Amino acid sequence: MTEITAEIVREHGLTDEEYRRVLRIMGRAPNLVELGIFSVMWSEHCSYKSSKVWLKKLPTTAPWVICGPGENAGVIDIGDGQAAIFKMESHNHPSFIEPYQGAATGVGGILRDVFTMGARPVANMNALRFGHPDDPRTRHLVSGVVAGIGGYGNCVGVPTVGGEVNFHHGYDGNILVNAMTVGIADADRIFYSAAAGIGNAVVYVGSKTGRDGIHGATMASAEFDDDSAEKRPTVQVGDPFTEKLLIEACLELMGTDAVIAIQDMGAAGLTSSSVEMSSKGGVGIELDMDAVPVREDGMTPYEIMLSESQERMLFVLRPGREDIARAIFEKWELDFAVIGRITDTQHLVLRSGGTTVCDIPVPPLVAEAPEYDRPRGAPPAPAPMPSPVPALDTPAGEALLTLMGSPDLCSKRWVWEQYDHMVMADTVQRPGGDAAVVRVHGTNKALAIATDCTPRYCFADPRQGGRQAVAEAWRNLTAVGATPLAVTDNMNFGNPERPEIMGQFAGCIEGMAEACIALDCPVVSGNVSLYNETNGKAILPTPAIGAVGVLADYRRMATLAFKAAGEAIVLVGATNGHLGQSLWLREVAGLEAGPPPPVDLAAERANGDLIRALIGDGAVTACHDLSDGGLLVAVAEMALAGGIGAAVEIPDGTGPTAWLFGEDQGRYLITAPDAADILARAAAAGAPAAVIGRTEAGATLTVPNGLSISLDTLRDTHEGWLPRYMAAP
């Protein structure tokens, strides 16, 4: 048997102190299998050891929360005895190394987290961040990631209904691929991972175990260096066809009374799933390595336990139900094997060839996982806003075209047309709007889903950026008329061992918590991805938020397209002309500087509640939230979506550039044939509101000082950038 040397310990990513803890728990030196299990369970990816202390500060409860963080995904009550189950998860490191498979298996993993809990997945979303378009790797990464997400989601037959795509130098060496799945289940048929019943069978289903992805969790817990491409063998390979069969087989089995507990094999594979099930259930688990279905002969227990082969599940079945379960999995042509039993020892015991190859007490393996309150420092400060601000006299039309054709604001049609966003025939609001809307099958109820984060704000001021990420997601749900219910978070940051990174992390959490509380939108699930840096250069802090809301009747939802000419365009929310960290400043003035726009959570709430009420009453014909690019960009997007022009006026005494392109928060544009009633209701609600223009029959956008742009020109610019970029050699 291999002797455990200091070098082997180091290769497994454990510190000296952590290894001393292993020795104390074991009361002896671990063997290699045991060391491997400690290593993955205590990796940053699985243990959240640097982030746990901060995640506890997020609000996680509300009367409608059925299950908050800690299970495979969050569960909320959406009425009528139904629950929405959702989570967002990163697959950043693998996607940089092998974009197609990295992104594809990211989708597969998050789907499993959701159907493991008994939900039929009904929608996928994704939040993608790539390096600057000029980085020589960007085109290849965009192409591979989008194809991978599509290749997996399209095949499993779950619509990919929306998301976001950003480009920034901060992601040149570390892209972010955050995938989200939303599913629907009966609220009284939710499945959890706690094993129970001494002697019950532990059943392995799905794909066979291969040698792929060994140490994937450990890779995701370290930074990249120049040799990161050599980590390709740690990336898993996905098979969406098997996943589709697994979804159908698992949901069919869950329709019987056979299942006591279920856990998917995600990061750290059979190790984390078996430890999770026994730990949650307060029981022991004994597995026979020789019974695990394997792809090739000669796999060692170490490899079997650490493999991250995809499309696998672990069940604990009720006694006497094995035959029912076996028949279902055989029908779906999936492997089915009883690989162990639940015991009363609270130990994880593995046997191979008749001998015990691992014996770890589970409670301390889980409870004594390291937890660090790492030192925090001041986050890096943004460049100061120059005074005077340059380029303020750039004509509005020129600035608008620059923005509409910029990588972050251009149409992402090239991306979402590669995703099947209509399969399941319940997508009632397709990509391109503020939020995707997916009908709850067979009803008039619908879920609204959005993902948001503005990393440049988070970099300039983590607390305001954290607030803004939650607020914008909430605002996007509100803009379609939905009541936001809860969020999932995907915290993407650099190396937590650097105090400034922990400062960013803590600041973002603080801001998110404030916004979640003020907006009644708790965090029900999430994922943390740290060490997103290469050679000491970290990504922008990116706490991606996925939000889910409910619409009582989808027929009452709002869309952003102008509906008719001659309608009033009403701006709701206060405009102060905040240009710091705006896209205008970056794309037109060539600067990333200043503080981000502050988020007034009370105003956010008041304005949003007004908008939701107006939509619910059928008082508005279109609605769009204001975000990147500010007011004129929002008007242009509404005009393009409706093929209807507009004339916008600038109030006296306002700097036109700041007014048209400032990114003040908490704002919406709505249209109505007559604004009088809306203005009165806004005044009563204490929400600033003013008519800022009218929709017009001509296909032209006009603003004072002579600007007039045809919608055709705008559309060519808006639709053109991404296809042109991707087609370039």
Added chain:
Amino acid sequence: MKSAVIVFPGSNCDRDVQVALRASLGAEPLMAWHGDAALPAVDLIVVPGGFSYGDYLRAGAMAAHSPVMREVAARAAAGVPVLGICNGFQVLCEAGLLPGALMRNAGLKFICRDVHLRVDNARTIFTSGYAAGQVVRMPVAHADGNYNADAATLDALEGEGRVAFRYCAADGAVTEAANPNGSARNIAGILNAAGNVLGMMPHPERLAEAALGGTDGRAMFDAVCAALAA
């Protein structure tokens, strides 16, 4: 009238077709598992979209050899209407019920978007709800929808009125720009010689309800259900 939807491992538009048939038919279609040897007597068979057998080997190639397809072929030969949508079209071609093949899209990427179709033959049981030359809108969602066959076959299809739909612009013009996948002669859907088997890449079931953005697909299900009920 009874209808059946064939379900292969990897089918994923089976429920969508089920919903559309239920709405037009007022009755529940039979969902026929590919492994079930016997197919009851039905008046209409739909082979739905998806990724049967994961598109491994070639799209539709493995499903074409599934036991149930022998039965589908026999029923088709006996005159039972068979509609293959997307992967279903690929399966019908692979099974030899329709000529030609569906290759990788000319742009090499999966495409999901609404397209316009010109109804070239409105005198079939599937298309009688449309007027000849009518322009309808339906979504495509495929990576392998590039229809091709040798010139003689294409000439025969055209000469015998067996091109049901062609990709076209909103005004009905059959142009290269309106062809989403490189299909020969903009062909989106074809019929067998007897006219009772239709294969098409676009998804009528996805625009069969106003809530989804259009109802042009509904007319197909309404027409075929009405004809068979009569």
